[in-house]
Amino acid sequence: MATTSAPPSEPFRLSQLINDTRYRGATIQIVALILLMLTFAWLVDNTIQNLEALGKDFNFSFLWTSAGYDVNQRLIEYDSQSSHARAAMLGILNTLILAVVGCVTATVIGVFVGVLRLSNNWIVSRLMTVFIEVMRNVPVLIWILIVVAVVNESLPTPRSFKGEETGAFVLTNRGAYFPEPLFTNSLGDIDVGGLFLVSNDFLMFVAVLGLSIWGAGKMSEWATKRQNETGVRPQILLPQLALIVLPTAILLFSLGFYLGYAELKGFNFKGGTFVRDSFIGLWIALSLYTGAFIAENVRAGVQAVSRGQSEASAALGVTPGRTMSLVVLPQALRIIIPPLISQYLNLTKNTSLAIAVGYMDATGTLGGITLNQTGREMECLLLLMAFYLVVSLSVSGVLNWYNERVKLKER
Amino acid sequence: MSETQTAPPPASAARSHAFVASGDIPPSPPPASEVGPVRWVRENLFSGWVNSILTLLSLLAMYGLLSALVPWLFLNSVWSPDPMSLNGCREVNAHGACLAVINERWLQFVFGFYPAEQYWRPTLAFGLMIVALWPVLFDSAPRPMLWLTAAYPAIGYWLVWGGSVWGPALALAAPAAGYFVWLYGGVLINRIWGEDFGAIMSLVAGGLAMVLWWMFAVVLLDGVISDVLPLGLEPVESSKLGGFLLSMIIGATGIAASLPLGILLALGRQSSLFIVKAICVAFIECMRGVPLITLLFVASTLLNYFLPPGTEFDVILRVCIMVTFFASAYMAEVIRGGLASLPKGQYEAGDAMGLDYWKSMRLIILPQALKVSIPAIVNTFIGLFKDTVLVSQISLFDPLGLLNPIRADAAWNGIVWELYGFVALFFFVFCFGMSRYSMYLERKLKTDHR
Numbered sequence: 066m067a068t069t070s071a072p073p074s075e076p077f078r079l080s081q082l083i084n085d086t087r088y089r090g091a092t093i094q095i096v097a098l099i100l101l102m103l104t105f106a107w108l109v110d111n112t113i114q115n116l117e118a119l120g121k122d123f124n125f126s127f128l129w130t131s132a133g134y135d136v137n138q139r140l141i142e143y144d145s146q147s148s149h150a151r152a153a154m155l156g157i158l159n160t161l162i163l164a165v166v167g168c169v170t171a172t173v174i175g176v177f178v179g180v181l182r183l184s185n186n187w188i189v190s191r192l193m194t195v196f197i198e199v200m201r202n203v204p205v206l207i208w209i210l211i212v213v214a215v216v217n218e219s220l221p222t223p224r225s226f227k228g229e230e231t232g233a234f235v236l237t238n239r240g241a242y243f244p245e246p247l248f249t250n251s252l253g254d255i256d257v258g259g260l261f262l263v264s265n266d267f268l269m270f271v272a273v274l275g276l277s278i279w280g281a282g283k284m285s286e287w288a289t290k291r292q293n294e295t296g297v298r299p300q301i302l303l304p305q306l307a308l309i310v311l312p313t314a315i316l317l318f319s320l321g322f323y324l325g326y327a328e329l330k331g332f333n334f335k336g337g338t339f340v341r342d343s344f345i346g347l348w349i350a351l352s353l354y355t356g357a358f359i360a361e362n363v364r365a366g367v368q369a370v371s372r373g374q375s376e377a378s379a380a381l382g383v384t385p386g387r388t389m390s391l392v393v394l395p396q397a398l399r400i401i402i403p404p405l406i407s408q409y410l411n412l413t414k415n416t417s418l419a420i421a422v423g424y425m426d427a428t429g430t431l432g433g434i435t436l437n438q439t440g441r442e443m444e445c446l447l448l449l450m451a452f453y454l455v456v457s458l459s460v461s462g463v464l465n466w467y468n469e470r471v472k473l474k475e476r
Numbered sequence: 477m478s479e480t481q482t483a484p485p486p487a488s489a490a491r492s493h494a495f496v497a498s499g500d501i502p503p504s505p506p507p508a509s510e511v512g513p514v515r516w517v518r519e520n521l522f523s524g525w526v527n528s529i530l531t532l533l534s535l536l537a538m539y540g541l542l543s544a545l546v547p548w549l550f551l552n553s554v555w556s557p558d559p560m561s562l563n564g565c566r567e568v569n570a571h572g573a574c575l576a577v578i579n580e581r582w583l584q585f586v587f588g589f590y591p592a593e594q595y596w597r598p599t600l601a602f603g604l605m606i607v608a609l610w611p612v613l614f615d616s617a618p619r620p621m622l623w624l625t626a627a628y629p630a631i632g633y634w635l636v637w638g639g640s641v642w643g644p645a646l647a648l649a650a651p652a653a654g655y656f657v658w659l660y661g662g663v664l665i666n667r668i669w670g671e672d673f674g675a676i677m678s679l680v681a682g683g684l685a686m687v688l689w690w691m692f693a694v695v696l697l698d699g700v701i702s703d704v705l706p707l708g709l710e711p712v713e714s715s716k717l718g719g720f721l722l723s724m725i726i727g728a729t730g731i732a733a734s735l736p737l738g739i740l741l742a743l744g745r746q747s748s749l750f751i752v753k754a755i756c757v758a759f760i761e762c763m764r765g766v767p768l769i770t771l772l773f774v775a776s777t778l779l780n781y782f783l784p785p786g787t788e789f790d791v792i793l794r795v796c797i798m799v800t801f802f803a804s805a806y807m808a809e810v811i812r813g814g815l816a817s818l819p820k821g822q823y824e825a826g827d828a829m830g831l832d833y834w835k836s837m838r839l840i841i842l843p844q845a846l847k848v849s850i851p852a853i854v855n856t857f858i859g860l861f862k863d864t865v866l867v868s869q870i871s872l873f874d875p876l877g878l879l880n881p882i883r884a885d886a887a888w889n890g891i892v893w894e895l896y897g898f899v900a901l902f903f904f905v906f907c908f909g910m911s912r913y914s915m916y917l918e919r920k921l922k923t924d925h926r
Contacts, residue, residue: 078673079669080669080676082673084676090748093752094751094752097749097755098751101755111783112782114785115780115785116781118785181530184527185519185520186527186531187520187521188520188535192534198908199904201858201907202904202907202908203862203903203907204865204903205862206865206866206868206876207865207876207903210896211900218892414768418769418869420769421868421869428767428770436773436777442777442778442781443778443781446777446778449766449770450762450766453765453766454765454766457764457765458761458765
């Protein structure tokens, strides 16, 4: 019959905005948008009024004025005459270096503890369980303070080394001294855009080592290709080692490389690479704390791969080593890596606790002394949060890309 | 068949040979190395040389730790030396923990600088909190107790901060006001807009009435009624709060508020409505992307800028808000994981049953998603509770912040390990307890493979 006739068109009623699913979504969204904009307008209006009442304005020109304070750990040239912006950059570099070394050691500790936690050895697995639980259930700030206190209270003062022969490494309650790489025929420094100096020796070293490793990789590729063609893999281990070691060694020799040790001069050590007590404390505490979390992730990941997978692989005649690398690990990694990366993010954010022990990271410079000296809370905190946000978002961008790539394909 | 079998030889024939056993030989006991503790030790601790080395190293580590800790903490510790000071402790026993500092400052650790004669108030509030939590945590509690749970925020606030009883009571009455407007104002609205649109609008009006009641009526009526009938407790300033009391206030507020907010954010992030989704994603990512300490700086220095001039907003309240926001972003991600882990069929089933969005979420999706994410939710709670120590960095006197005034006291100058250990122990007990509870809950709710 005449089923093609259009349904009787009803006049639009106001209630359709809510009760009709065709319009409801749009209504809700428009209301949400209006509410959001009203809230923002209200907040901005309040802020403007409050700033006016205090006689403040909103601009970032303070960043280029002289900071007037000193920073004790610096990777780039800095003195108290430098600008606030430079202090902030110094802080950001300090944050990043702490985050990077922390992530590396936390991963090592985490994998080690996580594997031992799965061990058949009763005492070892219990000990690791206790370690994990104790670490995870106490705030990281307390761990940081405890480790710094251990460094400060239990290590000898620099003065007590008087008259003693100190070796390459010196541990004092103010920090540790490591040998410093020095060059007799130094190539000097290069100025990067007027911002900071980079040692040419270091750049050369990185370039040569990088090229060697790249060459070694190419050599492996070539060997694999030969193997596929002829069935025999050429011996390349020694040439590879030579390729990696020799050019670097020649470079170091020609630059006149030697290690400078720290020496006691007066009441303190001079020379060497100095790592402050606060850095050591933060590094150890953050590594142990995050390592305990990573250990649990590793354990969960390995346990999540069902035993049938490795049994099936064994039934196919795959060797145990290849079973691990081709069957178990890819599946375990899919589970381990996302929480691992969010642990890295947590560690990076936890480096902001450096402010409690006086390590000058981004929070200590930009959100600490600069904020207090200039009284520009809004600008400083905005910049500080933007920095952390950029780091977090770029890392979670990588994470999302990875998740998308390894996701199980469903309908 | 049996007939064809030959008869067994006579017994005398068997006895005729001396080497044939006349009966069953009793099984000999297994070798000593294969039974009991010896076998267990062999299999579990010394099964190979790697394992043996690990065992020995672990034993060594345990011995080192215990031999240092036990005498220091238990055998040589000093609880009440004559002058209650670090030097007094050292005179009694120089090699023991000076636990006298805990002994003397115990009440400060619990209550901060709360007036001593009012200690009963936070204690009562804590007791009531446990009573209010009971019906939430365990099914065995009588259901009407949930009313106490609902009223607890106002009661707890009033007990701890004191002041007029009318403010919190009026704040509690806001839902009643909203209900009143919805019921009676709704009649009027229905007459204007008609039945079906009016129903929605009267709901909106009820909600609006609640908010307006909170914003204006509470303060106004509080002043009026307090003049007529002054009834209340002695007010206590926020700066007097400290110690575990402060940790509990911030932790409990954050935990209680971040779960519902997190659920809403997670649903919003999954929503098909673009703008709602964008708002939720932006909020979650911004909160998760920055460290809590910067948010606490915002709370302590910046939040007052965003409020109307002249608003005096309590610092603990500001901190609670920021901590809640921070935790709710994490909560949202955790719950999103739970939502994503459900098979698509569950959502489709909800639609097929003809349930609307909220009903299908409430009855089908969320119960399953929340159950899946319980361990992660409790982990977020634990993280939040641990994060409360960060308020020591904006000069609030939580247990960690209290250490500074204690060490500034000449009597306790130079004391380190006892104080850190005590605070760490407090957090360990609470967080460990929470993680055990989550395991209990996981087991209780497990419905598969039984």
